[in-house]
């Protein structure tokens with residue numbers, strides 16, 4: 001008899017060159033031996049040099065995709081990435097409150113190349129309505145600053161922002177990624193009564209396109225297997241570090257990471 005596979009769902013935008021968004025998420029799920037499903041929010045025309053165009057899927061069609069999935073099979077964990085409009089976020093909120101499963105929100109706002117991927121009013125809805133529904137939220141430094149209003153330059157500022165996330169915004173936990181701070185690449189997991197930080201040497205490379213998507217997708221995959229958030233955080237960090245150390249040098253600009261590089265225990 002075949003053993004049943006853990007299933008993870010991503011609700012996110014596409015990047016046709018496969019470095020970020022849905023394709024990066026599915027590659028990450030697959031490499032962790034988790035069956036991947038997706039509901040697409042936006043089609044972007046982008047590559048390693050930047051974002052050329054964006055087409056947002058009508059909110060009703062996002063609903064149709066989610067309905068197709070949830071009326072057929074229940075994923076074990078779910079993540080969201082680029083959710084461009086408040087209308088789409090409202091649709092998503094209905095599903096994440098109706099069906100209970102670990103939810104990881106990667107609050108994607110701006111691409112590395114500086115392109116706005118979500119509207120300003122969607123940011124307010126994200127902070128006030130969606131974040132409290134998540135098991136964890138994985139902002140980078142700029143996203144954490146935008147959502148909390150705290151300027152972040154060092155570890156103390158990271159702690160101040162985490163306090164706002166937990167005590168004011170009402171998130172259950174937050175993982176603040178330090179990829180854009182100076183020095184070592186340190187990420188911080190804050191739960192109500194605990195703090196865990198994981199550090200790795202900074203890799204001297206500009207090939208970091210899709211690191212945030214990949215990191216949060218691996219965490220989601222581990223949660224789908226029933227791992228704890230701390231265990232998932234450790235695997236996510238080890239996976240992304242290896243994926244950045246062994247970038248495949250694809251494209252003419254800021255290239256993607258290597259989804260085959262990490263060979264850790266499944």
Ligand SMILES: Nc1ncnc2c1ncn2[C@@H]1O[C@H](COP(=O)(O)OP(=O)(O)O)[C@@H](O)[C@H]1O
Pocket residue numbers: 139140141177178179180185186187200201202203204205208210211212213215237240241244
């Ligand atoms: N140059 C680097 N060397 C090692 N790890 C990095 C590097 N850049 C980012 N990371 C790691 O990649 C993950 C994504 O971080 P970050 O770049 O801050 O997020 P985002 O991709 O959302 O902007 C984090 O685990 C971070 O520590």
Ligand SMILES: Cc1ncc(COP(=O)(O)OP(=O)(O)O)c(N)n1
Pocket residue numbers: 012013014015020021022044081082108110111112113208209210211212213214
């Ligand atoms: C469709 C799509 N989704 C997300 C991103 C941003 O990717 P992320 O991994 O958060 O960030 P970078 O590491 O690329 O900054 C994207 N570009 N496209």
